[in-house]
Amino acid sequence: MTICVSLIALLLLSLLLSGTALQQQQQSLQSGSLNSRVERAALFQLRSTLGVRTKQWPIKTDPCLTWTGIVCSENGTVTEINISGFKRTNTGSQTPRFSVDSLANFTQLVSFNASGFLLPGSIPDWLGIQVKTLKFLDLRFCEITGGVPYSIGNLTNLSELYLSGNNLMGSIPSSLGMLSRLMVLDLSINSLTGSIPSSFGNLLNLHYLNLSRNSFSSFVPSQLGSLASLVVIDLSFNAFSGRLPKSLGNLRNLSIMMINDNNFTGELPYALWSLPGLRFFDASYNSFLGSLPNISLNANVTRATFNLSHNMFYGVLTNVVRSFSFVDLSYNYFQGKLPDCTRDVAILDRNCFRSCSNQRKLKECALFYSRKGLLFDNFGLTTLRDRKSKHIMIILVVAVFGSLGFTILLATLVILLIVCSRKKRRTSQTGTGVEPAEGYGEMFAYEKIVAATGGFNESNFIRNGHSGDIFMGVLGLGTCIIVKRFDLQSGKNTYTVESDIFSKISHHRFVPLLGHCLEKEKGEFLIYKYMPNGDLSSSLYKNNGSDDDILKSLDWITRLKIAVGAAEGLSYLHHECSPPIVHRDVQASSILLDNKYEVQLGSLSDACTPEGDRNSKRITRLLRLSQTSDQSVSGIATATCAYDVYCFGKVLLELVTGIIGISASNDSTTKDLLEGILSSISTYDKELVTDIMDPTLVVDEDLLEEVWAMAIIAKSCLHPKPSKRPLMRFVLKALENPLKVVREKTTNSTELRASSSNKCSCGGASWRHSLPRQVGGSQLQDSVDRCLSTIKHSKDVFREPLVVQDEERLNED
Known part of the structure; x- marks a missing residue:
């Protein structure tokens, strides 16, 4: 998902520009000879300190006419310098450093692009003081270190600032909030820390904001909700925490929003669900919780693609699901019945739907809902307050009929004492140990298995194996066991096969078979020793x-x-x-x-x-004929x-x-x-x-x-x-x-000698993209549509959990 969406973001960088490309191209075609001796000397100094090769910048020619990447105005002054992708000379590559001091001599410079050109070192403070005419500054993937200078805030003409893919550290200076003409700000893929300055609320012309893949923490300031022109915002892969500010629901022009892989909590702002221009929203891998709003989104939102996976959303699916072209709700705690509208448009793995496969364990779901003060009943939500009311009613009824009930209870206790004493004598004669005997182990009574598993209660259900259901149980002496109930409807004699195998093997690397239970009418069961750490x-x-x-x-x-x-x-x-x-x-x-x-x-x-x-x-071969021929x-x-x-x-x-x-x-x-x-x-x-x-x-x-x-x-x-x-x-x-x-x-x-047959014989021993820099801003919406149409059904957008599963996210009681 990250790579695919990053491609969209990078493409948008080429679209969110001021629309002056045509004018600048005309200027480059009409440029004359370099007239300023100061600027000529500055260019040759820049050529020497950076180690630019003669192939790009030949010495005995006019820089305005023949030097690659140099654009001059009609009066012969340098307006653009582009060394993106250049390679240094052998001498220059031996001691590369951030040395562009001569830029201070270009009084009409509006664009400097050094993306992909190694400039080790920190950005000098004078850059924001001496080159105030800059409108475009691109220093992506230049191996820059240090911090973002406070003086950058003095470049009030700046409309595009790209500093991604470096080793920048420290916090963002609040002075960047003074760049009122800024349309693009890309600080992604660095080591920046701290929080987003509240002064960013002054960047009213900002279209694109990318702070992804840093180490930002703290809260997202509510002032970002003032950026009415914002089209793309990417805060992914940081450590932002707290609630998402409600003011983000005011971003009516927002098309792409990525806040995945952070530590956000609380509910999503209600207004986010119905932003008219929102086309792609990724909030996965956070700790958001709450239920889905019961609304139907307007027609402009029906093409939206949402990724809400790996959070803590709960409750039943609402009408909002009908409004998406695709939505990933996996790894949450949704429950109840599935509406027909989810087919082919929703990913629902690892939730609490009982009618679906690949869901969470029942015990995990019940524990989550109980901790939230909600009743898990597979169909809806009931508060604990309702449950307590029911308990109070029961207590009142018991109190009213207490005198009669006491007599019945006393008689019941006497009967239970008699029955328990008889069972105790019978147990002392027959033994109750669970150590496996030879062959199939101990013969367990069906009633004993039922009691151990609580009548095969769903709270003791572990999983459904391909040969039957598996339950956890506790015997009377506190011994934990695993009960495997074989599926009699499968037509396979798996009970006989498995028990027969255990009668033939004797090795400490196999789970101990404690016993079995064979009831013709009630089923076939094998009882194993419980494994504390599961599988x-x-x-x-x-x-x-x-x-x-x-x-x-x-x-x-x-x-x-x-x-x-x-x-x-x-x-x-x-x-x-x-x-x-x-x-x-x-x-x-x-x-x-x-x-x-x-x-x-x-x-x-x-x-x-x-x-x-x-x-x-x-x-045995006849019993397994259908199995051994399978592939x-x-x-x-x-x-x-x-x-x-x-x-x-x-x-x-x-x-x-x-x-x-x-x-x-x-x-x-x-x-x-x-x-x-x-x-x-x-x-x-x-x-x-x-x-x-x-x-x-x-x-x-x-x-x-x-x-x-x-x-x-x-x-x-x-x-x-x-x-x-x-x-x-x-x-x-x-x-x-x-x-x-x-x-x-x-x-x-x-050591790894290959076998000569299928039998088990016992014998024998940093990405970077080059994109057009300026494209008319009017093409933005059409380009967003084309980009999203190519990825919204891609498996890369909704990635599977490659590293972690959150089945054990909740502590066991």
């Missing part, structure tokens, strides 16, 4: 335990530990079981983690012996150990990149993502891996080599030819000694 997909990023909803990612040592543990389990299945066993569902959600982040594999309902294995029992979406045969290796390679990439969901999908989007990631993995260039490495990881040089090694191992596992993928035993060996993978030249031929 890898939900543990890669977790809440830091505070109330600020900041996610903390797993450190590299833990990630490597998880990779080794999972490889141990798969290596056991492939090489120590006879016949070998293929897992067939290797992904982050099947890698379970105990309280010490030790791996215990689960999700074995699809496990089977490899295709064509002669040792598999005839009956994945990508066309890869799943009943082979090579398929397990391929899936494990995707898990390794999740650990390296931090991109959640790679291992859970085989669609075309994931394949394109894999191709992009694998192109940055090279056995010869360690630094390339930093382009794909999880940015939240903090690693030193040695740990970076381990990250590099894991990426190389993953790439080997993802070889398109199954016969070229390494055996899992060699993958395990490489992960146990990752530095040997990158430090020994013989690694590829020995």
Whole structure:
């Protein structure tokens, strides 16, 4: 999204100008010889100090007539200097510095463009004092350091100021508010801090404001609402906080607004929803909350594209959704029924809709609504005050009929004591331990499972697996368990398959099977030991335990530990079981983690012996015939150990990149993502891996080599030819000694030896763009329309969360 929208912003830079291009072109055609000896000397001094090559500025010619980028007026005075994209001479490139002192001698200079020309150093204070005729100043990507001089505020004729892509630090001087003729201000991609000066409210002619990708904090001043001419405002990727000022709803000419990736809170100003000219609005990755307004926007707004993802909006969807051409509402807390109008125009992933797939956990939704003082009921909102009223009524009824109720209660207690004493005696005789016995473990009574899960209450629901629903439960002695209820309607005998697999394996890398329950009429159940840290997909990023909803990612040592543990389990299945066993569902959600982040594999309902294995029992093969003949979406045969290796390679990439969901999908989007990631993995260039490495990881040089090694191992596992993928035993060996993978030249031929078949045999060992500077301002609206039409349905606009998921955003009670 960022790159795509930045392209729009850069294009608009070429459109938001004063409309004097034609006049200046005529001047350049009518320019005469350079008449001023002072300006001639100043040009030659500038040529020498900057190291401009003879090709651009030949010595023995008239600068006004032949020098590239020099424009003079009819009377022979320099009006424009453009050295954008020039290369220095060899001598000049040895000691480049910001040295443009001779500019002070050009009394009629209106434009200076040095974008892309290296000018290391700070902007001199005299620039705002000596060159007051400047109307256009472009110093983008010049490696400028220091701060923005206060004296820049003296350039009262300035209409366009570009300082993006440098290393500017400090705060914005309030003097910039004196540039009353300013139409374009671009300070993006720097290290500026502090807040936006309230004096910016005086920039009444400002059309374009870009402060993105800095370190601004504090509040956005309400004075920005006075900028009636503003068409584009970009405050993204900063640390702005607090509420968005209501005055921004007065920007009636606003077309593009980007405030994403900040710390904004509170509700969006009501007027923002109906700005007549607003075409693109990105407020994603903030902490906005509140419900959608129940309004229908006017006709001018129906083409708008909104991105409200990764916030805390809640409630039901209202009529405002009908008014957008596209809207991203993912990663919020919306609930209730989906109106038909959302089809094909809305992204709704990770909300609280019960009728949709890919939503938040029920417990997470209920916790969010309870903390907001709202009732989560899937269809609407009820305040806690209403609930308390109901409780008061119940108390009054109990008080009225108290005398009668006391008698009934006393009798009930006596009966319960008798029943409990009998159950206690029965329990002492039969035992209540949950340690698994041989084979399928303990036989659990159906009533015991129902009691443990609260009657399979939705509050105990964890997720829906492809073979059945998974619930959390608590036994009478306080022991936490996981209950898997198999889907009897699927037609697959997955209960038999999974329980049969557990009867054949004995290894500490698999989640312990505590028991089973087989009720002909009520269902089939398997009971497992509870894993405190859930699965890898939900543990890669977790809440830091505070109330600020900041996610903390797993450190590299833990990630490597998880990779080794999972490889141990798969290596056991492939090489120590006879016949070998293929897992067939290797992904982050099947890698379970105990309280010490030790791996215990689960999700074995699809496990089977490899295709064509002669040792598999005839009956077992018949039971699994429909499964073993299946292929994945990508066309890869799943009943082979090579398929397990391929899936494990995707898990390794999740650990390296931090991109959640790679291992859970085989669609075309994931394949394109894999191709992009694998192109940055090279056995010869360690630094390339930093382009794909999880940015939240903090690693030193040695740990970076381990990250590099894991990426190389993953790439080997993802070889398109199954016969070229390494055996899992060699993958395990490489992960146990990752530095040997990158430090020994013989690694590829020995440690990661590729298997010769699909069976699991046990034998054998800074961007920059060049744009036209001036285009008539009347073309602005048409150009905005064309730009938005090319991106509004692009997946780049509504990016998927590549680094974090906020499923664990709320603290657990």
